[in-house]
Structure formats: structure tokens, C-alpha cells
Amino acid sequence: MPTPQPTATPQAIIMPTPQPTATPQAISSTDTQTLYNEARKKVVRISFNTGNGKSEGSGWIIENGWVITNEHVVNTQRFVTIEFPQENRLEYKRVTGEVKGVDTKRDLAAIKINYSQEPIPTKEVTINDIGEQVVTLGYSAGNAGVPSTHSGVITYVKESIDVDTDTLTPFWGQNLKGKISVIVFDADADPGDSGGPLIDSQGNAIGVVYGRLNTTNGKAVTGQQFATNIVSVREVWEDLKKGMNTSNK
Structure with missing residues (x-):
């Protein structure tokens, strides 16, 4: 009879140690300055x-x-x-x-204008961009040549809002009307910042700042600033350049 051979000792399967997932980082002060x-x-x-x-x-x-x-x-x-x-x-x-x-x-x-200056690149955003870090630039401080800036995040993107029924209050008292796309963000914006860009962490202008909500149902509200999404800008921009009033488009 053949001599029995010892069976191989089972080897333990070593599982890789799970690695922690990266924690999303806010825009640092250095990045904001950049x-x-x-x-x-x-x-x-x-x-x-x-x-x-x-x-x-x-x-x-x-x-x-x-x-x-x-x-x-x-x-x-x-x-x-x-x-x-x-x-x-x-x-x-x-x-x-x-x-x-x-x-x-x-x-x-x-x-x-008759002045040459490189533009800010633009980008459309959707609800998938909620949480994206953003900064605003504008002249609420009133200093020519030195716009002020604030940082925050996109808190919501209303991709098709009918402002006749969902009222948002801009700085100067008007209401946007019709179905447009609005970005809600919590970076500060004050009168004088109206018309300035809302910029994402990659340096793209994603909206045109226009207003904020101060109260709702008589209660104070904070962190509710608004910008017209670039997707709604692109719908009418070429016609605006031609001198058209696109309010009914």
C-alpha cells in the first residue's frame, strides 16, 4: 500500500483591511483665495x-x-x-x-462693452450638484476694483420653478416669473452683489446672483440666497445680445 501523504495545512485567507472613505473637504481659505x-x-x-x-x-x-x-x-x-x-x-x-x-x-x-477681458467659464448644474462648494463675488462693500467674496454650498437646485406660485424675494422687490431653473445657496449675498457670479469649486460660473429670502410665513429665514441657473441663461443669451426682451420666452 502506498504511504499516506499528509494533507496540506489550510491557509487562512487574509482579507484586506477596509480603508476609510475620504471625507468631503470644504473649500479651504487658500482655495477660496485662488x-x-x-x-x-x-x-x-x-x-x-x-x-x-x-x-x-x-x-x-x-x-x-x-x-x-x-x-x-x-x-x-x-x-x-x-x-x-x-x-x-x-x-x-x-x-x-x-x-x-x-x-x-x-x-x-x-x-x-468696448473692452477686452477673458470671460469666466460657465457650467449648468442640477440636483446632482447639491452640496457643491461655491463662492460669490460682488460689490456689496461698494469698493470699485475690489469685489467682496463669500463661500458656502449649493443647498438646492430648483430645476423648473414656477415663481408665480413658489415666490422668491429678490433684493429689489421683484419676483421672477415663469418656469426657470434657480440655484439656492447659503453663501452670503447682500444688496450690491446682485448680478454677480456664483462660482463653483472648479472656477465655473454656474449662476447669476439675484436675491434672497428673508422671511417665510412671517418667520425669519437664513441661508436662502438665489441665483438664476446658467441653463436658464443659455436659453435666452443669444437673443439678449440682439437687443431682444426675452421676458415672455
């Missing part, structure tokens, strides 16, 4: 004289030779003053802008 520095010279202060002083707001370069802002920033003006930040933050370049098309439904206005 986003600010990249966008600063592309964010402008818009103003015009009224019978009682000066009206001011913000805007930004959406393409070379064109500024986008809110309709309520330009009001009924045909020409407005545009102030561009320069490398030296104590200086700015002043030019005249001609208001072309306006849209009260989306609270948008297109301004033609």
Missing part, C-alpha cells in the same frame, strides 16, 4: 446716476465684449458705467456699457 483671484478682474461694478444719487450692482464677463447682470440692476437705463478691477487693487478702469436685451422673468440683462 478662486477669487482668478475671477476678480472679470467681475465688474455697474452704476448709473439717479435723481437721488447713484444705483449700483455687479456683473461679470460672460464672453469677451459682453457683461451679464440682473435686469433689476440696470433698471430702464440704456447706458451704464462699468468699472473693471485692475492688477493694482487700488485702481480700476471705467468704461461705458450699452444695455442691449433684458429679461424680467429670469432677471437678466446683456451689456455690450
